[in-house]
């Protein structure tokens with residue numbers, strides 16, 4: 001029919017079936033190859049990757065890091081540069097000599113160096129896209145890279161440490177999850193589960209009261225605190241308050257100092273979707289990925305003018321939190337000292353607490369936010385929430401089902417969409433709907449079957465990564481249950497789908513290797529290549545049987561070299 005033909009031309013691919021195997025699948029007429037994988041040298045002085053010992057400490061900050069996540073592409077002096085996050089580590093794979101145990105300061109440093117951010121030049125040759133080894137633009141930013149703390153919390157006593165008594169210079173960025181790009185061409189990396197790196201070596205140390213809301217406990221996930229006192233909260237109780245921010249990196253200048261922008265709040269930042277309001281103010285939408293936490297936006301006080309000054313745009317502005325009403329309206333509530341009874345710096349450091357005080361709507365784990373480039377609307381993946389209606393969030397906020405989070409024990413997730421009033425992303429009000437409720441109509445006949453745009457051919461769960469391409473097609477990546485059993489039968493491995501915002505139609509484009517999450521998406525300057533991230537594969541991807549699994553960025557192209565977004 002002509003409707004099918006129209007849909008086919010809108011999507012530009014024939015949807016693919018689910019997969020449960022150990023590799024990547026793309027539609028007929030498309031190809032893929034690996035661009036960069038964990039441990040691959042960015043500099044020629046790095047030792048080659050070893051299947052037995054992986055990456056040694058000396059080379060650990062000279063190679064592509066572990067667990068690729070959000071990324072953005074830039075053009076610098078005509079060269080293509082990708083800035084990409086390395087979210088966390090899989091210690092059993094990363095430290096094969098100790099079977100995943102951190103037994104020394106060198107083990108800790110190796111892990112710290114494999115995380116953070118890679119900035120790398122890439123180029124397309126006869127064998128496809130590859131890292132330009134030794135490019136003067138290549139850079140690793142790790143858990144130890146010096147960065148400036150800016151905005152209302154800079155210099156606050158709660159951020160001062162023995163090593164930094166002024167409270168304006170932090171070392172490192174961590175658990176870099178999603179990403180974003182500013183209108184002036186810098187990279188935004190988002191600190192998510194920073195809490196997991198801190199612990200206490202002193203059993204008698206009483207954890208400060210504010211730790212609980214952020215999940216900071218006495219035992220770190222990676223043993224950092226045993227070998228690096230900076231991560232030992234009994235010695236450095238303010239150190240965790242210097243993480244949980246959005247960090248700006250200039251990919252064109254490898255000597256630049258990254259900036260932590262505290263005005264954008266402190267929480268488990270997923271990504272940052274920046275857009276310019278009609279009056280020129282910069283709007284940044286953000287999710288806080290935790291069950292029962294919130295969606296935020298930041299609006300600059302100053303306006304952006306191309307080529308004009310940008311230094312204050314992410315430091316001087318107002319943070320808001322979303323309140324959704326059941327009548328499909330909503331408000332962005334300003335987190336001001338008047339509304340919260342907190343000082344400006346406290347709002348920046350304890351944003352979750354401030355948001356609870358104004359009655360923000362508890363959400364089902366807000367993951368990526370995306371803004372449609374061809375229509376004034378925003379989208380947020382609410383990935384899942386097994387606690388909704390079961391227990392309150394860590395702040396004690398009630399988590400009964402509510403408008404955009406209508407299902408208790410929500411294993412499937414949904415994508416909420418909002419339409420800013422007056423077509424203005426700077427507006428304080430909006431209307432909203434659910435773009436999709438994931439579900440399984442082959443198993444359920446109630447709300448868990450999903451919304452009308454879910455069918456046997458496009459089943460998925462736990463939407464997470466999400467990006468619009470330049471044509472206004474919405475690309476959805478998943479990080480969910482890939483057991484392909486029971487309630488998840490027919491969903492297969494994690495995947496990437498494309499959605500048409502106008503019709504709601506969603507079709508499957510790519511499937512990842514088993515055990516992996518598909519996360520991170522960007523395009524080459526000519527839009528003929530789509531770069532996709534494959535994180536934490538369980539299968540021995542991409543090198544096959546007998547080889548260590550290695551998180552990778554792949555390049556997806558059309559065989560006819562036409563544009564892909």
Ligand code: FEO
Nearest residue numbers: 177192270289367
């Ligand atoms: Fe790092 Fe919420 O995903």
Ligand code: CA
Nearest residue numbers: 177367464465
């Ligand atoms: Ca994510």
Ligand code: CA
Nearest residue numbers: 367383464479
């Ligand atoms: Ca996730």
Ligand code: CA
Nearest residue numbers: 087479517535
């Ligand atoms: Ca992940």
